[in-house]
Amino acid sequence: MSIHITLPDGAVREYPSGITPLEIAKSISEGLARNVVAAKINGEVCDATRPIQESSNLVLLTFNDTEGKKVFWHSTAHLLAEALESLYPKVKFGIGPAIDNGFYYDVDMGEKGVLSSHDFPAIEAKMLELAKQKNPYIRTEVSKQYAVEYFEKKGDQYKLELLENLQDGSISFYQQGNFIDLCKGSHLPTTEPIKAIKLLNIASAYWRGDESRNTMTRIYGISFPKDKELKEYLHLLEEAKKRDHRKLGAELELFMFSERVGAGLPIWLPKGTALRTRLEDFLKKEQQKRGYQLVITPHIGGKNLYITSGHYEKYGKDSFQPINTPREGETFLLKPMNCPHHCEIFAHKPRSYKDLPIRIAEFGTVYRYEQAGELHGLSRVRSFTQDDAHLFCTVEQVKGEFLNVLELTLLVFQKMGFKDYTAQISLRDPATPEKYIGSDENWAAAERAIIEAAAEKGLKTTTELGEAAFYGPKLDFMVKDALGRSWQLGTIQVDYNLPERFDLSYTGTDGQAHRPVMIHRAPFGSMERFISVLIEHTAGRFPLWLAPDQAIILPISEKFLDYSQQVAQFLDSKGIRATIDERAETTGRKIRDAEMRKIPIMIIVGEKEADTQTVSVRLKDKENGDKGAMNWGDFANLFQELLDNE
C-alpha cells in the first residue's frame, strides 16, 4: 500500500506505507538526510525514525529549525545523563528538558554531594566519547507497570514520581548506549550529530520547583552539530558579558548601588542622569504633541487609596510595610503604581464626553518589594520610574488610543535603534470568563480594537489566550537587541477594573453618567529596565543625541589649553556637550582613554589647528574615524549631520 506525503513546499510524493521521515529525506537528498534531526508529521514533532502509516503532511526538521534545535538539545541532555551515570553511578535523575538556549538536567548526586564546574571538562569529554559511538536513540513503548518496576529496581524515586502522573499506554522509554530514560521524545536518530558540547553553568533547583522538596543540582549546557557554531555561541556569550549593563554602568559611571542606601535601589550618577533625562525629555516632547498632560504625584499614598484600588488586598503583605505618622496614626504606603493617584486626578472634577480622551502622564517612581534573590542590576530593582500614562476614554475611543500609543512606541524603538520586535497580544481565556472583570461586550470590543490596531500598524504579533490580566487585555512589546536576545519593554493594558473601583464617570451625550475605560501604557516600560537594555544593545556606545559626553577635546600639549577653551566655548554655544582632557598625557593616551569612555567624537587640537582656527576630528568608528582638520563651522555642520542621520 502506498501513501502520499505532502512537503512544506506543497509537493506531494508517493511512498510505501511504513516509510520513515529519515528514509524520505534520503530519497530527496543525502545531504538533507544527514541534517535531519526530527520530523513534524501533521504538525506533531516526532522521531525521524518513526514509520508513517498514512498519508500525511511532513516537515523535516533540521538544527536550523527552532523545534529541531529543541530535539537536538533534548537528546544532548540524555547524553549528559548517560555520561553522568557512567562517571557517578549513584546519580539519580529528575528532568532534563531543552530550553531556549540549550538544555539542562536536574540530578541528585546522592552521597557524592555537589558537583562543581571543575568537573565539567571530564563530563564533556565523556559525552563526546559517548556521542562518537553513534548509538541510536531507541524508543520503546512500555507499560506503566514495567516502567515502575524498572525505576524501582534502579532506585530512582524522581522518575517514579513522574510516572505517577502518567497514563498507562502513553509511556515510552528512550535508550542510547547503556542509558535508559523515561521520556516522551522526540530524539535524534543517533548521537552522531552531536559534535560540539559545552556545559555552561551549575545551579541548584528544587525538585518540581517546590521549595519544600529536595534540591537538585541543575547542570546547564548547550550543543551544536558543528564546532564552529559552538565557538560562535561562546563568543556571543562573551560579548554579552562584555556588554553587561552592570559592568558598563559602573565603568561609564552611569549608576551605582550602595549597601547603605539599600539593595535594589539604584543611584543615578551625573552621566546616567544626563542620559536618562534626555530620554525623558524626548518622550515628554512627543507626548505633548499627542495631547498628553504631565502630572506629578507623591511617592506615598494613604492606605485607603490602595484599599480602593485593590492593590492593598492583593499585594499588601508582600510590599514594603506601611509608614505611619507619629501623632495622628495615619497609615501611608510607598506607591507601587501610579494609576490610583491618576484615578484621583480624573475624579477631582466632573468630566464630560467632550473632555475625553484624557491622557495623564507621569514619570512616576514606584517602589515594590522584590525578593532579595531576585534583584539584578537595573533590570530588577525595588525602586524604579515608569514612563507611565493613563488614558481615560470611551469604549469607542479605545482603538484610536491604541493606534496613537502604538505609533508612539514604534517611534521610540526606531529612535533607539531597535529594529526587531514583536507584539504579544494577551487575551482572556474564553473557557474561564468568571476570572475576568468587565462586561463581555466591552472585552470583545477592546480585544478587537487591539487586534485591529496592531494589524493596521503592520506589527508582527503573537496572540496568547488566557494571558490577559483579570482587569483587561494587553499588548506587550518583545524587543530583540543587537545580540538577538529578547526583552519585554513597552506595554499597553486596557483596564476595566480601576474605573469601577474608583467609581469614575463622565457625562455622555445623553446626560447620563458613563464609566470610562482606562488604558495603562509605558513605551519604555521603566527607565531603569529600558536603560539596562539600551546599554547592552549599544554596548555603551550610545547614539550621539543620548551620549552623556558627545565630544572630548584633546589638546596635543598644555600649550594649547587656551585654544581648547575657545573651542569648548564654541561647542557649548552650539549645544554640543564637550569636555577637555587637560591632563599632561600623550595624545595617544588621551585617545585611548576617550575610546574606553566610549565618547563619540574626539577633537584633537595642536599647533596646526590653533594657527588655522580649525579642529581635527576623530570619530569612534575605526574605518573612517579620522575626519581630518576642518574649521569650527564645518564641524558644527558635521555634528548636525551625524545627529540627523541617527
Place this chain on the structure above:
RNA sequence: GCCUAUGUAGCUCAGGGGUAGAGCACUUCCUUGGUAAGGAAGAGGUCGGGAGUUCAAAUCUCCCCAUCGGCUCCA
C-alpha cells in the same frame, strides 16, 4: 524568601593562624607630545559587618549584609 558560590586598595585580582601584595587608576615631579597605554616617586586597606575559638583571626567556626548563578515570585 530558598539553594550554590563569592566578598582583600577606586577597578581587576594574588595571598593566607604571627608587620597586607601586584597591575591599572589616583597624587606629585620630569617629559610638551600628532591619532588606542611616556618615565619616576608617592599616597591609598580595621581584608563586607558582628560574635566566637585562639597567646594571636584577613585567614578557622557561627550569624548577619551585599553580590554572582539559579529556583520561586513579579500590580
